[in-house]
Every structure is written in structure tokens, then in C-alpha cells.
Amino acid sequence: MMKRNEIEAAGRVMVALDYPDAAAAEALVRSLEGIPCYMKVGMQLFYAAGPSFVAGLKERGYKVFLDLKMHDIPNTVKGGSNSVTKLGVDVFNVHAAGGIQMMEAALEGVEAALSGDSSLKRPLVIAVTQLTSTSQSVLNTEIGLSGSVEEAVVRYAKLAKQAGLGGVVASPQEVQIIKAACGNDFKTITPGIRPAGAALNDQSRIMTPSEALKQGTDYMVIGRPLTAAADPRAALEAIIKELV
Numbered sequence: 001m002m003k004r005n006e007i008e009a010a011g012r013v014m015v016a017l018d019y020p021d022a023a024a025a026e027a028l029v030r031s032l033e034g035i036p037c038y039m040k041v042g043m044q045l046f047y048a049a050g051p052s053f054v055a056g057l058k059e060r061g062y063k064v065f066l067d068l069k070m071h072d073i074p075n076t077v078k079g080g081s082n083s084v085t086k087l088g089v090d091v092f093n094v095h096a097a098g099g100i101q102m103m104e105a106a107l108e109g110v111e112a113a114l115s116g117d118s119s120l121k122r123p124l125v126i127a128v129t130q131l132t133s134t135s136q137s138v139l140n141t142e143i144g145l146s147g148s149v150e151e152a153v154v155r156y157a158k159l160a161k162q163a164g165l166g167g168v169v170a171s172p173q174e175v176q177i178i179k180a181a182c183g184n185d186f187k188t189i190t191p192g193i194r195p196a197g198a199a200l201n202d203q204s205r206i207m208t209p210s211e212a213l214k215q216g217t218d219y220m221v222i223g224r225p226l227t228a229a230a231d232p233r234a235a236l237e238a239i240i241k242e243l244v
């Protein structure tokens, strides 16, 4: 039996199901049964297993973050947002780099879906700021944006807020400056989570789960520290213990 504070901590964790097919993802989901974390379906799994995998998670009562990082012309993002809202996902994301009009179009797509089906729940729409794999030097020299990563993240977060979105994806290192710029109710969803000693992989801007929580993050996205662990359930339980 999980204690109340453990249930609360688990509810902050979004497990990244980055797998090539439904069977592999399903094995991970089954190994975590009974732990009330979010399940995140990203492009690898969605492109392979599609809406039916998402529907299966929803039928079993999971909260689902559909991470497709939409970034296209406003009309296309409106249509994409309309479709994913009809899937009943709890959270989905677009790129803030698409601009205010594109993010507003995402919300229009949501509204159109909700007005056509009163049984649907309003999803939390969030914007990706600067990917957590982006370092300061890549931002400046390769992408060619001047200024600090933090300035870019806050600029994107303010655009997302202005467009009416409910929060952003960023590194835990930027949670405090985002909350200072956009208010405490503006949600932060933070990948780049690495328990002490875990491999960095392709992430750049990382923090441990407990450090991220101390920054005030609302949700933390965790993939390989769980999916590549010999015992993913034990790895998630250790993270939950670190958070309580």
C-alpha cells in the first residue's frame, strides 16, 4: 500500500514510454502497475502504436501526456490539437517557437473538440521552450540565437502565457525564473531528470529528482533512468522515496 505522500509524489512523475512498439511499452506499463504516475507517449511510440495505445492507457485510468511537440502553421496545429483532444489526453504540447498565433490555434482546436463532445475533459496545453538537450554553446553557435538559455526559455514561456497556454516544458534549472516571470500557477513540466550517478545520455541541462522538486517543478518527465534500469519498478520506487 502506498502512503498518501508517496501517491502525491508519484503523481508528479511522467514516465516517458520511449519504445519502438506497443509490446515493449506495455511491458513497462505492466511492471509499474498500481503506481499512479502519468504515462508519456512520445513520437517514437505514437508513430508506431498510434491512438489505440493511448486509448488503452486511458481505459485503464492512466493520466496521459501526449508529447508530439507540434510545430507547424497555425491551421495544421489547430487540426492536430483538435484530434489529440478527441483522444482524451490529459496533457499535450506544441513548440513555443511556432509563435503566439500558432499556440492560440492549438487552443482553438481544443475548444472545437470540446464543443462537439461534452464528455471530453479539457487538456492542459503546454509549450516546449528550449529543449533540455540544448546547451548554451549550441544555442549561440549552432542555432545562432544570442543571449543565455535562461533568457530564451523565459521569452518562450512568456509567449506561451500570452497565448493562453497553461505551462511549459523546460529544464528544472529554469523553473524558478519561469515561475517568477509567469506566475506560480503556470505549470512547469521538466525533463532532464537524472538521479545521482545516472547516465546523462543526450541531455544537457539536468537535475536530480529531489533538486527539481526543490525548485518547485510541477511535473518531472523521466525516461531512461527507468526504462533502461534492470528493475524499472524499483528505480521508480527509489525516485518516489527521494521525493517524499
Ligand SMILES: O=C(O)c1cc(=O)[nH]c(=O)n1[C@@H]1O[C@H](COP(=O)(O)O)[C@@H](O)[C@H]1O
Residues within 6 Å of the ligand: 016, 018, 042, 067, 069, 093, 128, 130, 131, 132, 133, 169, 170, 191, 192, 193, 201, 203, 221, 222, 223, 224, 225
Ligand atoms: O517535451 C518533452 O517531453 C521533452 C522536452 C525536452 O525539452 N526534453 C526532453 O527530454 N523531453 C522528453 O522527455 C523525455 C526524457 O527522457 P530521458 O532523457 O530518457 O529521461 C524524452 O521522452 C524526451 O522526448
